[in-house]
Amino acid sequence: MSDSIRTPDVHINLNIRGMKPSATVAINERCNELIKQGREVFKLGLGQSPFPVPGVIVDELKSNAWQKDYLPVKGLRQLREAVADYHRRGEGCASTHEDVLIGPGSKELMFLLQLVYYGDIVIPTPAWVSYAPQARIIGRNVQFLPTEPAHDWLMTAQQLADHCADDPDRPRLVVLNYPSNPTGRTYSPEQLEEIAAVAKRHKLLILSDEIYGELHHEGKHVSISRYYPQGTIISSGLSKWCGAGGWRLGTFTFPRQLRWLQDAMASVASETYTSTSAPIQHAAVRAFKGGTEIERYLWRARRVLKQLGGWIAGNLEQAGIKTLAPQGAFYLFPDFGPLRERLRARGITRSNVLCDRLLEETGVAILPGDDFGRPRDELTARLAYVDFDGARAMSALESDENANVDDDFLFTHCPNVLNATKRICAWAAA
Numbered sequence: 167m168s169d170s171i172r173t174p175d176v177h178i179n180l181n182i183r184g185m186k187p188s189a190t191v192a193i194n195e196r197c198n199e200l201i202k203q204g205r206e207v208f209k210l211g212l213g214q215s216p217f218p219v220p221g222v223i224v225d226e227l228k229s230n231a232w233q234k235d236y237l238p239v240k241g242l243r244q245l246r247e248a249v250a251d252y253h254r255r256g257e258g259c260a261s262t263h264e265d266v267l268i269g270p271g272s273k274e275l276m277f278l279l280q281l282v283y284y285g286d287i288v289i290p291t292p293a294w295v296s297y298a299p300q301a302r303i304i305g306r307n308v309q310f311l312p313t314e315p316a317h318d319w320l321m322t323a324q325q326l327a328d329h330c331a332d333d334p335d336r337p338r339l340v341v342l343n344y345p346s347n348p349t350g351r352t353y354s355p356e357q358l359e360e361i362a363a364v365a366k367r368h369k370l371l372i373l374s375d376e377i378y379g380e381l382h383h384e385g386k387h388v389s390i391s392r393y394y395p396q397g398t399i400i401s402s403g404l405s406k407w408c409g410a411g412g413w414r415l416g417t418f419t420f421p422r423q424l425r426w427l428q429d430a431m432a433s434v435a436s437e438t439y440t441s442t443s444a445p446i447q448h449a450a451v452r453a454f455k456g457g458t459e460i461e462r463y464l465w466r467a468r469r470v471l472k473q474l475g476g477w478i479a480g481n482l483e484q485a486g487i488k489t490l491a492p493q494g495a496f497y498l499f500p501d502f503g504p505l506r507e508r509l510r511a512r513g514i515t516r517s518n519v520l521c522d523r524l525l526e527e528t529g530v531a532i533l534p535g536d537d538f539g540r541p542r543d544e545l546t547a548r549l550a551y552v553d554f555d556g557a558r559a560m561s562a563l564e565s566d567e568n569a570n571v572d573d574d575f576l577f578t579h580c581p582n583v584l585n586a587t588k589r590i591c592a593w594a595a596a
Contacts, residue, residue, distance in 0.1 A: 197531050208586035209553045211531040213347060213497065215409040216556030220453070220463045223408065227449035235444060239436045240428075241268025241417075242447040248454035249417045253400060255456070256379075257389045265420050267428055269435065270442045272377055272403040272416030278438075279373065279399070279418070280304050282430045285337030288329065290321035291539030292499060292546070294347045294375070298539065309338075310539055318490060319349040319499060323360035330368045340365065342390060343375040345382055345494025348538050348548035350475060352493045355388045362393035371424075372398045377416075378495035380407030380464055383472035387494070396421050406495070407464065408453050409556070413446050417454075466563040467556075471496050473571040474551055474580055478587045485591035496552050499535070502545035505594055509545065512596075516542045528589040554580035 193211030200207050218224075240246065246263035253259040269275040277300050280287060287301045290311045301308045311329060313319045326340070342361070345352040353361070365372055372390060379387040379402065391398040403416035420428045435441075453460070475492040482489040488501040502509060502520060514520050517534035525531050535546030559579040563569055576584055 193531055193533055200525075200529075206529045207525075208528075208530045208582055208589070210549050210551060210583070210586055211533050212552075213406075213495075213550040214411050214552055215406055215496070216552045216554050217409040217463075217467050217560060218557045219408060219410045219413075220460055222457075222459045223410070223449055223453045226452040227445055230445045230448035233444040233448055237441045237444050237447060239432050239441055241266065241442060242444075242451070245447050245451045245454070248451045249402070249419060252402075252454040252456065253389075253391075253419050256387075257391055257400075259389075259391055259395065259400070259419065261419050265422060265425075265428070267418045267420070267431060267435075268442050268447060269416045269418070270439055271405070271414040272375070272401045272418075274414075274439065275401065275416050275418050275431070276300060276373065276375075277304075278431045278434050279427075280306055280339070282427060282434060283337075283339050283371065285339050285371065288326075288338050288340040288370075289539065290325075290342070292319060292346075292348050292535060292548070293341065293539050294343060295533075295537050297341050312540075315488065315490065315501060318351045319346065320344075320351060320353060320357065321361070323357070323364050326361060327364045327367075330364065330370070334368055337371075338368070339371045339373060341373050341375060343377075345378040345387070345492070346497070347378065347495060348497050348533075349490065349499040350492025350495050350497040351490060352382060352387070353390075355392075358388060358390040359393045362390055365394050365397055370397060373401060374398050375401045377401060377403055377406050381468065381471060381496070382494040383468050383475070383492070385464070385468060391421075396423050399424065399427075404450060404453055407467075410453075413443075413449075415442060415446050415450050462564075462567075463560070466560050466567075469563065469571045470556075470559050470580075471551075474554075474576055474583060477573070477576055478549070478551055478583065481587050481591055485594050487590070487594055496550060498549045498551065499538075500547055500549060500590075502547070502594065506545060508594075514545075517545055517547055518542065520545055521547055524590065524593060528586075528593050530586045530589050530593075532590075551580075551583045553582040553586065 197207045197209045246266040249266045250261040250263050253261055280300055281304050286307045286309050288309045289297050290313050298308050311321055374390050391400055400419040404413055405411035479489045479491040482500050486504050517536050521534045533548045535544055536542045540546050
């Protein structure tokens with residue numbers, strides 16, 4: 167009998183051979199397996215919002231559970247109108263429903279964009295784990311722009327200009343994510359304006375990944391689309407600020423000059439996922455319309471995340487682990503580099519070894535910096551401070567909106583994250 171069917175590697179696309187599952191998905195599955203084995207694990211690997219979906223949006227989903235028809239490929243018109251209005255309110259975008267594309271998660275829309283667009287993909291690092299693998303699957307040329315802690319792990323306008331100087335007219339798609347996954351840092355309006363000037367000069371396409379925009383800790387997120395509306399695609403969705411990662415709904419808002427690109431993506435969507443879940447789209451209308459309930463929800467979430475992130479960063483700094491305090495989202499990017507010699511004596515010289523040893527010896531799960539595009543011998547890591555009961559924390563602030571989100575509040579409502587931080591500090595000092 168022929169055994170040809172048992173040699174699948176021979177037939178796998180060369181862009182995919184050897185590719186591993188997404189690092190964030192893999193660490194979550196590994197943690198769950200360790201927990202099943204009876205191990206104590208602090209899950210600071212997967213970046214999943216700890217907060218519940220706002221009740222008014224859950225109610226809307228319940229009311230629309232009966233919706234069963236295929237919806238238009240570009241999305242439900244009422245939802246596209248709500249998304250366009252959301253960006254008009256927040257950023258002053260001159261967008262209409264015709265400029266919005268709905269997909270089953272922003273991740274899927276990003277994949278379609280890279281599939282349809284023909285230019286290089288430019289990614290500042292550290293960067294979210296899936297940008298580059300998506301480009302690799304499709305066969306796109308990826309250019310990494312390493313950032314520095316001295317610049318808050320953010321790409322500078324000069325850095326982008328220098329990159330474009332050798333081939334000024336080359337088509338490029340620049341992926342800009344802020345507040346950042348994995349660093350929690352974000353750009354100032356002045357920085358965005360400077361980057362926009364470079365992008366305009368070189369006619370760059372910018373994918374502005376603003377999935378964490380509503381989780382800017384001061385509620386002051388600004389989009390680069392204010393300064394470069396003609397070349398910016400805004401990516402958003404429900405997964406982070408709305409706590410609805412499993413609902414899988416993402417949005418792209420295009421400038422009218424890029425209608426050809428939006429239409430091309432919709433054509434591919436029609437041949438792949440067809441349309442996004444009908445009940446989810448109907449419920450999302452309520453999310454993007456906003457209102458008092460949602461503003462209060464966001465206000466509470468931001469308060470908790472700001473204080474918790476600051477507490478962790480301060481304690482890591484005291485332990486000699488260089489850590490910038492987050493300005494948004496729920497991530498930190500600690501650098502164990504100052505402890506390099508001490509860690510070298512324990513056989514730890516790479517970020518993946520650091521994270522493996524930390525998990526095995528303390529039960530704390532974080533991800534190595536090389537998963538986010540950093541050099542392997544750079545002892546950086548991403549910490550997602552999400553292992554706490556967000557519903558309980560929300561409820562405490564709902565019952566007393568004047569309550570102080572202080573150390574006592576954090577120890578009461580976020581004990582796993584605080585205890586995990588203490589374990590990291592003790593482990594690093596050993």
